[in-house]
Amino acid sequence: MLFKNKYYKEINPLKYGVIIEKEGGNLYSEKSKFQKVEIFKSTGLGNVLTLDGLMMTSVEDEFFYHEMIAHIPLNSHKNPKNVLVIGGGDGGTVREVLKHSSVENVDLCEIDSLVIEASKKFLPTISSKLDDSRVKIYVEDAIKFIKDKKNCYDVVLIDSTDPMGPGVGLFTEEFYNNVKESLREGGIVTPQSESPFANKNEMRNMYILLHKVFNTVMPYCGPIPTYPGGYWSFAFCSNDENNQIKDINRAKEIEKISKLYNTDLHYGVFMVPNFVRKLAENE
Amino acid sequence: MLFKNKYYKEINPLKYGVIIEKEGGNLYSEKSKFQKVEIFKSTGLGNVLTLDGLMMTSVEDEFFYHEMIAHIPLNSHKNPKNVLVIGGGDGGTVREVLKHSSVENVDLCEIDSLVIEASKKFLPTISSKLDDSRVKIYVEDAIKFIKDKKNCYDVVLIDSTDPMGPGVGLFTEEFYNNVKESLREGGIVTPQSESPFANKNEMRNMYILLHKVFNTVMPYCGPIPTYPGGYWSFAFCSNDENNQIKDINRAKEIEKISKLYNTDLHYGVFMVPNFVRKLAENE
Numbered sequence: 001m002l003f004k005n006k007y008y009k010e011i012n013p014l015k016y017g018v019i020i021e022k023e024g025g026n027l028y029s030e031k032s033k034f035q036k037v038e039i040f041k042s043t044g045l046g047n048v049l050t051l052d053g054l055m056m057t058s059v060e061d062e063f064f065y066h067e068m069i070a071h072i073p074l075n076s077h078k079n080p081k082n083v084l085v086i087g088g089g090d091g092g093t094v095r096e097v098l099k100h101s102s103v104e105n106v107d108l109c110e111i112d113s114l115v116i117e118a119s120k121k122f123l124p125t126i127s128s129k130l131d132d133s134r135v136k137i138y139v140e141d142a143i144k145f146i147k148d149k150k151n152c153y154d155v156v157l158i159d160s161t162d163p164m165g166p167g168v169g170l171f172t173e174e175f176y177n178n179v180k181e182s183l184r185e186g187g188i189v190t191p192q193s194e195s196p197f198a199n200k201n202e203m204r205n206m207y208i209l210l211h212k213v214f215n216t217v218m219p220y221c222g223p224i225p226t227y228p229g230g231y232w233s234f235a236f237c238s239n240d241e242n243n244q245i246k247d248i249n250r251a252k253e254i255e256k257i258s259k260l261y262n263t264d265l266h267y268g269v270f271m272v273p274n275f276v277r278k279l280a281e282n283e
Numbered sequence: 284m285l286f287k288n289k290y291y292k293e294i295n296p297l298k299y300g301v302i303i304e305k306e307g308g309n310l311y312s313e314k315s316k317f318q319k320v321e322i323f324k325s326t327g328l329g330n331v332l333t334l335d336g337l338m339m340t341s342v343e344d345e346f347f348y349h350e351m352i353a354h355i356p357l358n359s360h361k362n363p364k365n366v367l368v369i370g371g372g373d374g375g376t377v378r379e380v381l382k383h384s385s386v387e388n389v390d391l392c393e394i395d396s397l398v399i400e401a402s403k404k405f406l407p408t409i410s411s412k413l414d415d416s417r418v419k420i421y422v423e424d425a426i427k428f429i430k431d432k433k434n435c436y437d438v439v440l441i442d443s444t445d446p447m448g449p450g451v452g453l454f455t456e457e458f459y460n461n462v463k464e465s466l467r468e469g470g471i472v473t474p475q476s477e478s479p480f481a482n483k484n485e486m487r488n489m490y491i492l493l494h495k496v497f498n499t500v501m502p503y504c505g506p507i508p509t510y511p512g513g514y515w516s517f518a519f520c521s522n523d524e525n526n527q528i529k530d531i532n533r534a535k536e537i538e539k540i541s542k543l544y545n546t547d548l549h550y551g552v553f554m555v556p557n558f559v560r561k562l563a564e565n566e
Contacts, residue, residue, distance in 0.1 A: 061480075197344075197508055222556075223506060223514035225480050230513010231506035255557070264554040271551025273505075273543040 027122045032114040034166040039122040045226065047122050049090055051115070051161060055226050062092050062126055064224045065192075067260040068269070069234055070096035072220055073155050073190040074103075075254065075266060076236065078246040080154040081105065084182065086142040086170065088159030089115035091127035097157070098129050099254055102247075106135045107153075109142045111166055143169040149182040156182060158191035163202055171206055176213040180239065189237040193219065196276045198229035204279050207235065211282040215239045219280035220269040222260070233276065243270060310405045315397040317449045322405040328509065330405050332373055334398070334444060338509050345375050345409055347507045348475075350543040351552070352517055353379035355503055356438050356473040357386075358537065358549060359519065361529040363437040364388065367465065369425040369453065371442030372398030374410035380440070381412050382537055385530075389418045390436075392425045394449055426452045432465040439465060441474035446485055454489055459496040469524050476502065476518040479559045481511035487562050490518065494565040498522045502563035503552040505543070516559065526553060 021043040028039040035052045042048045046059025057065065070093055074080050081104045085093050089110035097106050108130070110116055116137065119127040129135065138145055156179050161167040169175060170191075179189050191210075194203040196219075210217045214237040224232040236243050245251045245266055255262045272280075304326040311322040318335045325331045329342025340348065353376055357363050364387045368376045372393035380389050391413070393399055399420065402410040412418065421428055439462050444450040452458060453474075462472050474493075477486040479502075493500045497520040507515040519526050528534045528549055538545040555563075 197506070221506075223480070223504075223512070225512045225514065227513075229506070229508045230510075231508065259558050260556040262554075262557055262560070265556055268551040268554025271545075271547040271554075273548060274538070274545055275542050277545075 028118045030114050030118070032112050034112045037112065037114045037118050039118050049115075049119065049123060052165065054161070056161070057090050057092060057123070057126065058226055059123065059125060061225050062090075063259045064222060065227075065232070066092035066096045066126075067258055068220075068222045068232075069093055069157055069159055069190060069192060070099075071254050071258065071261040072234065072243070072266060072269060073157065073188040073236060074100050075245050075247070075251045076241060076243045077154055077188050078186060082153050082184075083107070084109065084149075084153045084156045086146075086156065086158045086160065087111075087167070088157070090119040090123055091116075091130040093157055093159045094132075094135055095126065095129040097155075098132060098134060099257060100250060101253070102250065104134060107138060108135060109138045109140055109145045111139070111141050113139045141169075143175055146175070146178040146182055149178075151182070151184055153182050154184055154187055156187070156189045158189070160192060162194065162199075163206075171202075171209070173209045173212055176209060180213055183239075186241050187238065188241055189214070189235075191235050191237075193233045193235040193280075195227060195229040195231060196221065196233050196273075196279050197231055200279055203233060207280045208283065210235055210237055213237075216242065217280070217282070218243060218270055219272055219276055221272050221276060222269055233272075233280075235280070236270075243267075311401045313397050313401070315395050317395045320395065320397045320401050322401050332398075332402065332406060335448065337444075339444070340373050340375060340406070340409065341509055342406065342408060344508050345373075346542045347505060348510075348515070349375035349379045349409075350541055351503070351505045351515075352376055352440055352442060352473060352475060353382075354534075354537050354541070354544045355517065355526070355549060355552065356440065356471045356519060357383050358528050358530070358534045359524060359526045360437055360471050361469060365436050365467075366390070367392065367432075367436045367439045369429075369439065369441045369443065370394075370450070371440070373402040373406055374399075374413040376440055376442045377415075377418055378409065378412040380438075381415060381417060382540060383533060384536070385533065387417060390421060391418060392421045392423055392428045394422070394424050396422045424452075426458055429458070429461045429465055432461075434465070434467055436465050437467055437470055439470070439472045441472070443475060445477065445482075446489075454485075454492070456492045456495055459492060463496055463522065466522075470521065471524055472497070472518075472520040474518055474520075476516045476563075478510060478512040478514060479504065479516050479556075479562050480514055483562055486516060490563045491566065493518055493520055496520075499525065500563070500565070501526060501553055502555055502559055504555050504559060505552055516555075516563075518563070519553075
């Protein structure tokens with residue numbers, strides 16, 4: 001069985017994808033107000049979550065994405081206590097955030113309750129911390145949710161789908177401005193920022209907007225085998241913070257329990273290829 | 284049309300691959316003594332070379348591999364004059380090597396003349412420097428070729444296929460020892476060292492052998508969208524040299540004309556994930 005990102009197919013001549021062999025029927029298949037949510041067992045990658053047929057996460061390779069989106073911004077913050085995760089209803093990002101001993105509260109704002117329900121049932125290693133007492137789940141549209149949040153978060157992680165369907169409003173200047181206002185002093189925002197190879201235009205457009213809103217906008221990249229092109233980018237954004245490791249002891253603790261993250265990699269991921277620099281530069 | 288690395292399929296449960304849409308019939312299709320050599324036009328990736336149906340290189344994404352295998356070791360050498368490329372009959376590695384102004388001679392040792400012939404005809408942007416006066420082409424088995432080469436090369440790049448078929452003998456301790464003896468003082472060897480995600484066992488076995496032969500063995504990694512897992516490793520090997528940039532002016536010249544390489548990336552690629560460190564460590 002083959003899953004391709006149909007969106008990329010439309011906008012990009014490169015037809016990348018990953019071959020995932022489905023074993024048996026769907027474990028979960030429901031249509032929500034927003035999208036079709038499916039989970040099935042795969043050969044080799046464990047259970048796989050798709051939204052509208054697009055690959056979202058798999059048990060075997062989810063650590064690439066979740067460690068990258070969480071540990072780089074959190075270890076660049078002196079003392080992250082209050083964290084917001086937008087999207088990410090599978091719970092993988094929340095799980096990584098909670099590995100930081102400083103974190104006291106994680107708000108998860110996911111628009112689609114079925115993603116949470118399906119993940120709790122069929123992706124237990126990914127959703128394992130969604131019932132943690134430090135987590136508050138808001139099944140809401142993040143565009144509305146963020147509007148009245150002022151000066152509350154240390155780190156905001158935007159674990160969104162691509163700029164299509166329910167995710168479109170998460171890629172606008174207005175939204176980024178509201179996210180900025182939700183930050184405390186020293187706050188950091190990191191959205192996933194698409195594939196620098198498989199969808200250059202979307203990535204470029206996103207960085208143009210981010211540069212309008214934040215003083216510091218730095219791309220960082222890493223491998224994600226099941227995503228188009230196998231290589232993904234994230235944006236480190238802040239008005240008053242750099243990407244240096246702030247608490248080396250906490251970072252070393254994270255390194256010990258990670259498959260990917262280490263304190264060298266923390267810096268290495270920012271040393272991006274020339275073509276990524278160009279896509280992310282401030283005009 | 285779908286190309287998967289059949290070898291990985293046999294040994295690894297993960298069934299990665301890249302979807303490449305073929306346009307029209309083959310531009311080239313010949314059976315040599317060693318393998319089936321084919322070139323076809325693809326949608327989006329330009330012309331594609333396959334050996335025994337396995338993806339080797341495409342016009343659009345070849346720069347990832349060829350810049351990585353060439354510029355990291357060459358810029359870590361003070362003054363590389365004499366370079367050997369083993370395999371790499373498509374000419375991409377030779378082309379990148381010749382961008383270094385210090386290089387006076389490149390020996391290319393490719394076992395299969397049809398790979399060279401096909402690449403010259405149908406991959407002109409990749410094979411563009413095979414007729415350069417600094418290049419000597421040897422259509423020979425590198426295992427035999429290397430045996431009487433003592434103290435001649437500054438850099439040896441092993442641009443091999445995977446450890447199967449004609450490539451098997453390029454993954455042995457005896458071969459690596461002969462390569463070591465072919466080096467001048469300060470010499471550097473870099474073989475491609477397989478995918479750390481799609482074929483862990485082969486990578487691990489390779490590093491065990493390399494550590495037996497060389498004092499310094501460091502993995503470095505980068506994205507290659509059309510290879511299994513989308514992420515590839517290379518081994519920086521030497522007995523008396525480190526991976527620091529030795530001639531910053533030459534490195535900056537290379538940066539100016541590269542899609543991938545820059546002097547930050549030179550260091551970033553060595554800052555590898557924990558699971559890659561483990562695969563490459565000395566027991």
